Amino acid sequence: MPEMTFAVRWPDGEISDCYSPSLVIHDHIRTGITYSVADFVERTGDALTEAGERVRARYGFACTSAAATADHIRSRADRFDDDALVHVVAMRPL
Template identity: 60%
Template sequence: MTFEVRWPDGAVENCYSPSLVMHDHLTAGASYTVAEFVDRSTTALSEASERVRAKYGFACTSAAATTHQIITSAARYPDGAKVDVVSMSPPL
């Protein structure tokens, strides 16, 4: 699945997850502080990677890459600034 986020400076970024588990942690249209978004998204991506490991015997490198992408992007902003989850596809 993909999810699109808008960072505090208005930059929009597309992110990938190998699992719909993102819907358990993020909501399309919601805003989170940078710190909360990093926590929620990296927890979800870790769960997604573990689902891949359970099914295929190895962790998902795409989930790890997205985690790195989010952490790198988030480092540019204060923890209390707002991140918007613009969309999640496919929706539930």
């Protein structure tokens, strides 16, 4: 499956590299766009769930990396107000 990473700048200026086991993330977020924390968490959660299900359908097991990325995003997002802004810096295929 095509994998990718996406880099995001959090409201505190920190940049995180995140992993997706599928290019489906492109259907949910875009490079150069800024999202509220709440919207970003929802969009990436949906995308990573979909990506994990694609892995399950193809290989017969869940993608723990997709789940770990979603957990990381939720944990990081908990530090900020829902209306704070997250910027998608880059998206790169692996």
